[in-house]
Amino acid sequence: MNLHTHKLLIQTKKICAQRQVRLTPQRIEVLKLISKQYQKAVSAYDLLHLSRTSSLPHAKPSTIYRALNFLLKQGFIHRIESTNKFMLCQNFLELSHNFIFFICNHCKQVTEQAIKEIEIILQHKAKLTGFNIHNNIIESHGLCLQCTNKLIFSHPLYK
Known part of the structure; x- marks a missing residue:
């Protein structure tokens, strides 16, 4: 895991603890997969494919979608509406931007x-x-x- 991803996960865990929301291993793994796509948006099915080589080799589409919904709700990722893809939010420390x-x-x-x-x-x-x-x-x-x-x-x- 690179330094950027490590820092991202520390901040994400801290924010989730403050908000009293559960950051599951599946949610962490989906966030890691998205963060590895530097300045690229990725679809849910791309994430499902990428998960096969991660710590989620048997993930189902519903697992990915639940993780995406959580990450969206918490403001850690964005959904690109026109392409129905997802990417890491560059300013997720700000509650609203x-x-x-x-x-x-x-x-x-x-x-x-x-x-x-x-x-x-x-x-x-x-x-x-x-x-x-x-x-x-x-x-x-x-x-x-x-x-x-x-x-x-x-x-x-x-x-």
Whole structure:
């Protein structure tokens, strides 16, 4: 286990103890599997496949989904709505935060960025109509810098 994963698990265990929620071995293993997918989102069935080589070799889909639901509820992971995949929350120490996902259509990298400025605009617009925002998810699809450069410089005009 690398240092990043080790620190993540220590923080997760501490938060679960403070919240008085149970962090089962299955939940820990699913969180570990997700954390190993650096800046990549992973589906529940990808996790099921990955679990075959982990400490959950006989996990059933229901085991994975229960773990995912717990991790989502506790704010340790995010669900990418447009692709129905999951990724580690980069700011899970903050109880509530707003963010945007930048999703590369080519390499599938997902980057989470805090969006305080957009949150202020959304709250202002909601207030004008009497709407209370409980949750917002903003996803932007496109190309990351590396993929953009690869595509541009592989074009015949640049050869």
